[in-house]
Amino acid sequence: MHATIDAQRNAAYALAALVAAAGLYFVFFKKDEPAVAGEKRKTKDLSALEGDEKTVASLVQEAGGSLYQSDLVAKTGFSKVRVTRILDKLENDGVLERKRRGMTNIVVLR
Structure with a gap:
């Protein structure tokens, strides 16, 4: 039972890290289009x-x-x-x- 909860928690942390990394990429490295x-x-x-x-x-x-x-x-x-x-x-x-x-x-x- 604890193994399943730990696996789900680890998957949630990995997903959160992936979303945070994608957000940082778009904030700092995305080239702005000219107005x-x-x-x-x-x-x-x-x-x-x-x-x-x-x-x-x-x-x-x-x-x-x-x-x-x-x-x-x-x-x-x-x-x-x-x-x-x-x-x-x-x-x-x-x-x-x-x-x-x-x-x-x-x-x-x-």
């Missing part, structure tokens, strides 16, 4: 776009390739709904993508 704003941006040819789509894409490009969606609303003067619909079209065309960050979106050129 969205720090990534290198490609210059995108926006000449095929027209009107409001070109305005929105140009603002994102001028901001270094990424911009909060709320900042786009403020800079363009368009309504939130209009900006969302323009971004939907540009996202479907593969010009940009939106990444969810908390309660807002970051708009990033592809």
Whole structure:
């Protein structure tokens, strides 16, 4: 009976040590991925776009390739709904993508 309890206790200690070692590895040795704003941006040819789509894409490009969606609303003067619909079209065309960050979106050129 005591042998079984000792074996289970030893297995629990080994598992705890393994989890602790994995945690330490990820804390100290895992390479951090660059933030969205720090990534290198490609210059995108926006000449095929027209009107409001070109305005929105140009603002994102001028901001270094990424911009909060709320900042786009403020800079363009368009309504939130209009900006969302323009971004939907540009996202479907593969010009940009939106990444969810908390309660807002970051708009990033592809």
